[in-house]
Structure formats: C-alpha cells, structure tokens
Amino acid sequence: MFVQIDHVDKVFPLANGGRYVALKNIELEIHEGEFISLIGHSGCGKSTLLNMIAGLDRATAGGVILEGREITEPGPDRMVVFQNYSLLPWLSVRENIALAVDEVYSKQPVGERRSIIEHHIELVGLQHAAKKRPSQLSGGMKQRVAIARALAIRPKLLLLDEPFGALDALTRGGLQEQLMHICEESRVTTVMVTHDVDEALLLSDRVVMLTNGPESHIGRILTVDLPRPRQRMEVVKHPDYYQMRAELIDFLNQQKRVKKAQATKSTTVLVPQTKKLEQTTVNIGYIPLSDAAPLIIAKEKGFFAKYGIDRVNLFQEPSWDAIADHIVSGELHTAQMVAGMPLALTLGMNGRPSIPISVPLVLSRNGNAITLSTKLYSKGIRTLQNLKVSISTNIIEHKLTLGVVHDCSMHNLMLRYWLASAGIDPDTDINLLVIPPAEMVERLRAGEIDGFCVGEPWNTQAIQEGIGFVIATDLDIWAGNPEKILGFTETWVEQHPNTHNAIVRAVLEACEYCDEPRHRPEIVALLAKHLNIAPQTLRPGLIGPFDRGDNGTPENLPRYHQFHIENANCPRRVEGLWILTQLARWNITPFPKNYIEILDRVRRVDHFLTACQELGYIGIEPDRDPFQLFDGQVFNPDNPLEYLKNQPIHRNVDIRNVELA
Ligand SMILES: Nc1ncnc2c1ncn2[C@@H]1O[C@H](COP(=O)(O)OP(=O)(O)OP(=O)(O)O)[C@@H](O)[C@H]1O
Structure with missing residues (x-):
C-alpha cells in the first residue's frame, strides 16, 4: 500500500x-x-x-x-498547494519555482536544475510570464505557479x-x-x-x-x-x-x-463533566435466552453496583414486541434487543412514528441456529439443497411453516438470506411465523411449525427432546454476526448521560466476564436460576459440545456465544448497513437514502469508544472493508444498493429519505 x-x-x-x-x-x-x-x-x-x-x-x-x-x-x-498560492511576492515565476528546486536538488548540476524549472513552467503554460512577479499575475496564473513549484520537486x-x-x-x-x-x-x-x-x-x-x-x-x-x-x-x-x-x-x-x-441540540465541545448519576435505579428488559447472560451477570456479579447503579430491576419480557413497546413507553430504561430493532424503530417500525434508538454496544454475536423437525429429517432432508429440492418437487406435501422471533431479528434476516440463496422465496414458498423464542419448542412439539430459527437454549431443547435437528447454525451462515444489542431511546440517553455511561461500562465488563471460559459453568448456573431452564439444556451452547441432533459427533463451538472477544461489542456501522439492506429487501422497512445519518444516530460507536477508553479496553471501530456471508456475495458498504439489487430474491425496494425526529 x-x-x-x-x-x-x-x-x-x-x-x-x-x-x-x-x-x-x-x-x-x-x-x-x-x-x-x-x-x-x-x-x-x-x-x-x-x-x-x-x-x-x-x-x-x-x-x-x-x-x-x-x-x-x-x-x-509531499508537496502542498494551498488556496492562497503562498508565492514569494518579490520573486518572479521562474525564481519562485527555482527557489524550491535549488533547495531540494542542491546537489544536482545547475543545468539539470534549470531544465527541471523550465519543464515545469512549460507544463503549466507560463513561458510567456516566467519573468513576472505574483502581483502581475491573475489568480489562476498564480495557482499554476504554485502547482508547477510543487510538481517540480517531483x-x-x-x-x-x-x-x-x-x-x-x-x-x-x-x-x-x-x-x-x-x-x-x-x-x-x-x-x-x-x-x-x-x-x-x-x-x-x-x-x-x-x-x-x-x-x-x-x-x-x-x-x-x-x-x-x-x-x-x-x-x-x-x-x-x-x-x-x-x-x-x-x-x-x-x-x-x-x-x-x-x-x-447539544454543544459540540466536550468539556469534562462530573460523573454524578442522574438516577441510580434502572429497569432493564430481556428475553429468556442464553445470550441474556451479560445483563444477568452485570447484576449478579455487581458490575452495575460498581458503577453506582444501586438498584437494577431485570424484567423478563414475553416477546421482542413487548420489549419495543416498553422501551418506547419508558417503562424500561434499556433492554436487550434483536439487532435490527433499533434501526427499525428509528425508521418507524410497523407504522409507528420514528423513535430514534441509541445503541452503544453489541451484547452478543452468533448463538442462533435453524432447527427443523425430525419428521423432515426422516424424509432425508440434511442440507439447504435437500430442502430446496423437497419444496420444488413436493416431497413435502404441505407448505412448510418456520418460526422466527421477530421481523427485525437476525433470525429472520439470516433465515431469509439462507433460504433465498438456494432460490427458496421465504414469502411465497414457505410460511414464516413470528413466535416468541420461549414458545418455539412447544409449537414444534405440537406440530404447528416445521422448524424455526432461534437462539439458545431452544435449539438444544428441541434436540434433547428428540423433536428437531440443526440444519445450520449462524456460524455456518455468517460467523461473527451481531445478534443482540443494548438499546436505549435517544431521548433517555440525552437526559441521563452519566447513568447511560455507567450502564455501558457495567455491561461491557460483564460481557468480558462472560467470555472467560472458566466463568461459563457459573454463568450456566446463574442463567438456570434466572430463566428456570435446566443447566444441561444451557450447557451445550455456552460450554459445549454442541449436538446438532443429526447423528453427527457433537462439536465444540467456542465462538457460538461471543460476548466480548475480537472487539465483539463494537456497534459497527457497516453491520448496521447490512441489516438495513435486508430489512429493505423484504419490505420490512424502507431503505433510507440517508442511511449514513441513520447509522450515526443509532450505532453509537462514539459512546462505545468512550466507555472502552474509560475501562482501558482497546476499542476501535474495525475497517469499512467489504465482507461476505457464506454464499460469497460481497457486501461493499460503499454501494449498498448494488448489493440489494444483486440479491437473488427481493421485493420491490422502497428507497427514500427518512426524516428523523
Ligand atoms: N488548532 C485547532 N484548535 C481547535 N480546533 C481546531 C483547530 N484546528 C481545527 N480545528 C477544528 O477542527 C475542525 C476541522 O477543521 P478543518 O479546518 O480541518 O475543517 P475543513 O473541513 O477543512 O473546513 P473548511 O472546508 O471550512 O476549510 C473544525 O471544527 C475546526 O474548528
């Protein structure tokens, strides 16, 4: 380079x-x-x-x-040319150029220097004015002298x-x-x-x-x-x-x-402020899932208390929609959210007015899987290609119904992406049904659905009950995908900057704690208590080995739940942009032409980096490099619409400016 x-x-x-x-x-x-x-x-x-x-x-x-x-x-x-020419007024065009050439090439013979000077005077077409001083030149001529002088130094x-x-x-x-x-x-x-x-x-x-x-x-x-x-x-x-x-x-x-x-809004100058918390009681929402661990750990292990938050009320919510409702109403001050939810709420999800949501950190990466019923397994379905063939040749007599946890979740977006890559249209070839995570296994057991895409421990539970098998984990589709985030309304953050910062630091430390392998048995025990789930159902996803229920050997998947390592907590804007393309692809939200503004408002890398700096963590926003998912199609963050256009299946995308509150 x-x-x-x-x-x-x-x-x-x-x-x-x-x-x-x-x-x-x-x-x-x-x-x-x-x-x-x-x-x-x-x-x-x-x-x-x-x-x-x-x-x-x-x-x-x-x-x-x-x-x-x-x-x-x-x-x-390196030569710089400024707007104001910066020529010496008492020297002629030739002398101005000569001054620079003579200084830099003082060891070259005079004849050689002379020819460099004349060549560059010619290059900018000023032979006729070579003897003139700057005051005798027009602005354009002066700038040509400045350029010739810069280039003459080669x-x-x-x-x-x-x-x-x-x-x-x-x-x-x-x-x-x-x-x-x-x-x-x-x-x-x-x-x-x-x-x-x-x-x-x-x-x-x-x-x-x-x-x-x-x-x-x-x-x-x-x-x-x-x-x-x-x-x-x-x-x-x-x-x-x-x-x-x-x-x-x-x-x-x-x-x-x-x-x-x-x-x-706010002043643009950052002046050191006192860190007095605006409030010391905080209501936090989460969904019973293994990846709620950082919030539960932050409370149980005293990370919130360490940063002055005396009382944390953890509310187990029944669905992702309930989380959205309670964040918007203010009953929850912050919550675990599926990764697309803050963007969708900011854009105005489901006809709601735009509610800007602020995301200072990613809580977890990976952790999802696509589980299909053992009935489908017995029909010989093992791969995505098998599934495609079964659907197109009517090997399966009925239209398949798969559960997803929310329209804006990575489960929905990645399941759709995976299906569409094989030519299965997720809106016409199958039915997708939104079901809260904790109800998935029950619905599969009842035969109401043929499979689902959900986080742990629900895939493991289906496998342990012998009613499902994992056809793909999200590591197979996009290793390192941003799964859950911590979301606040922007208004709350503006009114409680110090409490917000304290929460972010506490949760970041908890995320780090969760990624220590030696802490995982303790985390399993605490989650079992909080979520009322058997430890043996939580263990495969968090500790391993992970059994896919497909008669294969269970594997250790150390990155299946990634809470901190490899800069996992950074709310990368380019990942938010990928999510925006997928929300638009399926007409869940419009694609905002002003996506840079939206991502800057939602994905608060600045809040993340401030907290990292205060904690002594090395926090950086990774490069804006293109990346790809399992199918090899390159996502170039500088051309999201091209990516969207090239997706194998997509709806008519609504592209427009979205005015934010
Ligand atoms: N020495 C300084 N001390 C404090 N602030 C500074 C200093 N130099 C630049 N800035 C601030 O840094 C920011 C960037 O300035 P810069 O001159 O690079 O902007 P620019 O994009 O080149 O602007 P313009 O197009 O108007 O020339 C501005 O807000 C400026 O006020």
Whole structure:
C-alpha cells in the first residue's frame, strides 16, 4: 500500500480545558498514482487530515504511513498547494519555482536544475510570464505557479487544499482540466480537498465523503469509474455521471440536515463533566435466552453496583414486541434487543412514528441456529439443497411453516438470506411465523411449525427432546454476526448521560466476564436460576459440545456465544448497513437514502469508544472493508444498493429519505 491512513484520530485541546475531537478513526488506503478527493461540509476536518498527510500536524491516535514509513514531519516527498498560492511576492515565476528546486536538488548540476524549472513552467503554460512577479499575475496564473513549484520537486504525493477555491468559474474550469492532464501525465498520487462535486468527479478515482464533526469519519467512498484520459465534455455525458453527482449531493444535503439538527441540540465541545448519576435505579428488559447472560451477570456479579447503579430491576419480557413497546413507553430504561430493532424503530417500525434508538454496544454475536423437525429429517432432508429440492418437487406435501422471533431479528434476516440463496422465496414458498423464542419448542412439539430459527437454549431443547435437528447454525451462515444489542431511546440517553455511561461500562465488563471460559459453568448456573431452564439444556451452547441432533459427533463451538472477544461489542456501522439492506429487501422497512445519518444516530460507536477508553479496553471501530456471508456475495458498504439489487430474491425496494425526529 502506498499511503495508509491508519485509524487516525485528531483531538484539539481547547482553551476552556475541553477538547474537540475533529476526526475519529479515519481509515483509508491510497494506491500509487491514485487521485483522491476529500469532500464534506466546512469544518468537517478535510484540511486537518490533509495536514497530517503533509506532516504539518500529527495524529492524536493512529498514524499516516507513506511507503512503509510513518509521516512525522513535512518533507520534499509531499508537496502542498494551498488556496492562497503562498508565492514569494518579490520573486518572479521562474525564481519562485527555482527557489524550491535549488533547495531540494542542491546537489544536482545547475543545468539539470534549470531544465527541471523550465519543464515545469512549460507544463503549466507560463513561458510567456516566467519573468513576472505574483502581483502581475491573475489568480489562476498564480495557482499554476504554485502547482508547477510543487510538481517540480517531483513529490511522491501532491496535496491540494481547495486549490481553485479563490478563482472565478471560468479560470477554475480551465485549471481543473490542466491539473487533470498534468496528474495523468506525471502519474503523481494526489489528495485534494474540495467543496466542488463536479471538480471531484472530473479529477478523482475515488471521492472520500467525510461526515460532519465532531468525530468526523468516512461516511462513504464513491469510486469514479469514468475512463481516462478524461475530457470535461465527455465526462458529463457519461451515463453514470449524473447518478454519481446525485449521490455526492445527496450526501452533502444529508449532512447539512444533520448539522442543523446538531446545532439545535447539544454543544459540540466536550468539556469534562462530573460523573454524578442522574438516577441510580434502572429497569432493564430481556428475553429468556442464553445470550441474556451479560445483563444477568452485570447484576449478579455487581458490575452495575460498581458503577453506582444501586438498584437494577431485570424484567423478563414475553416477546421482542413487548420489549419495543416498553422501551418506547419508558417503562424500561434499556433492554436487550434483536439487532435490527433499533434501526427499525428509528425508521418507524410497523407504522409507528420514528423513535430514534441509541445503541452503544453489541451484547452478543452468533448463538442462533435453524432447527427443523425430525419428521423432515426422516424424509432425508440434511442440507439447504435437500430442502430446496423437497419444496420444488413436493416431497413435502404441505407448505412448510418456520418460526422466527421477530421481523427485525437476525433470525429472520439470516433465515431469509439462507433460504433465498438456494432460490427458496421465504414469502411465497414457505410460511414464516413470528413466535416468541420461549414458545418455539412447544409449537414444534405440537406440530404447528416445521422448524424455526432461534437462539439458545431452544435449539438444544428441541434436540434433547428428540423433536428437531440443526440444519445450520449462524456460524455456518455468517460467523461473527451481531445478534443482540443494548438499546436505549435517544431521548433517555440525552437526559441521563452519566447513568447511560455507567450502564455501558457495567455491561461491557460483564460481557468480558462472560467470555472467560472458566466463568461459563457459573454463568450456566446463574442463567438456570434466572430463566428456570435446566443447566444441561444451557450447557451445550455456552460450554459445549454442541449436538446438532443429526447423528453427527457433537462439536465444540467456542465462538457460538461471543460476548466480548475480537472487539465483539463494537456497534459497527457497516453491520448496521447490512441489516438495513435486508430489512429493505423484504419490505420490512424502507431503505433510507440517508442511511449514513441513520447509522450515526443509532450505532453509537462514539459512546462505545468512550466507555472502552474509560475501562482501558482497546476499542476501535474495525475497517469499512467489504465482507461476505457464506454464499460469497460481497457486501461493499460503499454501494449498498448494488448489493440489494444483486440479491437473488427481493421485493420491490422502497428507497427514500427518512426524516428523523
Ligand atoms: N488548532 C485547532 N484548535 C481547535 N480546533 C481546531 C483547530 N484546528 C481545527 N480545528 C477544528 O477542527 C475542525 C476541522 O477543521 P478543518 O479546518 O480541518 O475543517 P475543513 O473541513 O477543512 O473546513 P473548511 O472546508 O471550512 O476549510 C473544525 O471544527 C475546526 O474548528
């Protein structure tokens, strides 16, 4: 990799003792010869990032690496061109360029230096003005001198900070084309800060869109796949041009709205505050499942008390819908939720008004399985392909009914994904029925359903009763998928910032406790008591070995319940985006065009990282890299709609902006 911007944070100390987090976790790799534009609203941190690449400023965390070496100071391998030209007024064009060349190439023969200078004067077409001083030049000419001076040093990296910002439109257009040709010819790797979407599209290979500060991060990267060499008139006629342009403008408009909303809400400056809790009694909802462990452990092992929460009322709720209702009504202050629920509630689930939900952490990953009845096993069904054939050839006489726990749960989304990958339409080829987790086994036993997708211990219970077998676990479909999260209403978090932070820290510590193998027997015992479930039914999922009930050898699945390890608790935005594509795919919610805004509101990586920092945990939001599930279809977070369009089966997707409260 030529340039690596490696998890960069930039924090500015403020005069009042506070600190301003300008950039958070910027992760970007730049290839040699690439032209990258940085775009975003004023104050989002574009110049700050460029300055760090230039070596004019240092990152507070992370670093910038150029060809394997960290950038710690300015150097002639990186030249910056600023908006204000920064030419020496008493020197001519030639002398301004010569000054830089003579300094950097002082050991080269005079003749060679001379020819470098003349070549670059020619490159920007200023032979006729070589003897003029800056005061005798137009703005465009001055900027051409600045570019020639930068390129004459033959830098590895050309850094442009709004280079044409001060110029009139006509001059600007001409210079953009000239710069494009120079960059194409010299193949210099370039990073440019700009506000101008057309400029970004004309010049760039990729446009990096930065969200508003504080804690600005990369919202999206647009790949500009227009053929080179480019001509402005040809570029604008390209069939993809207006779509790309619209995407950039949409992003900027979204961010403008966010900025407006931010202005009416909290202050953007983080000043150290007292940690006095606003309330010390908290009501928490959960569903009887093995992955409720972190909440039960946080209470039983005193993690809540450690952070000043004296009284925790744990409410065992009958269904995920009851959890949603009680969070919205305020009866619960926080709750375990299925991973899609906060996004769906924020978008306005089932005709409800939009209720923004805040997610500071993922409680658990994995832990689900698809269990089918032993009747289906006896018909020879062992694999997804068997299931597909049985459905299409009517080997099974009736339409299958499978239970899922909630429309917005990973059980539903992953079961649908798994079925659809084999060409089984989950809405027409089978029936899907929403059933609370604890009722699944009873319904299977009664023959009302043919199988289900649910969390532990209900798969194990069906196996132990001899009525079901596991055809796939979620490790087989997407190992490491985000399963349950901790959700709060945004309003409650705003009114109780310190209590919220205390809960997050307590639960994070409990999650860590739950992932210690030596604690698992104790966790089984505590869950057995709280959930009134036999320990031998809880043990296979939490300790192993896990028996699939298919006459195979039971396996140890150490990641079947993942509560903390491998940065499991980070509420990654890209995973939220995958969930949004699937909710839209099946028309459970619209696909929000303003998904960056939605994910920033819901998936509070900032709250997670703050708590990690306070606890001394290494918390980072992982890269925005594409990933894939078991079928190999690549999910690129920079192009979610393409992914959605390429899904083998999908409904007519409703794509629109969703206004948030
Ligand atoms: N030395 C500093 N001390 C405190 N805050 C700073 C400092 N330098 C920059 N900032 C803040 O960091 C944020 C990012 O600034 P930056 O100049 O990088 O933004 P930008 O995106 O380049 O803006 P513009 O497009 O207006 O040039 C801004 O909110 C700015 O006020």
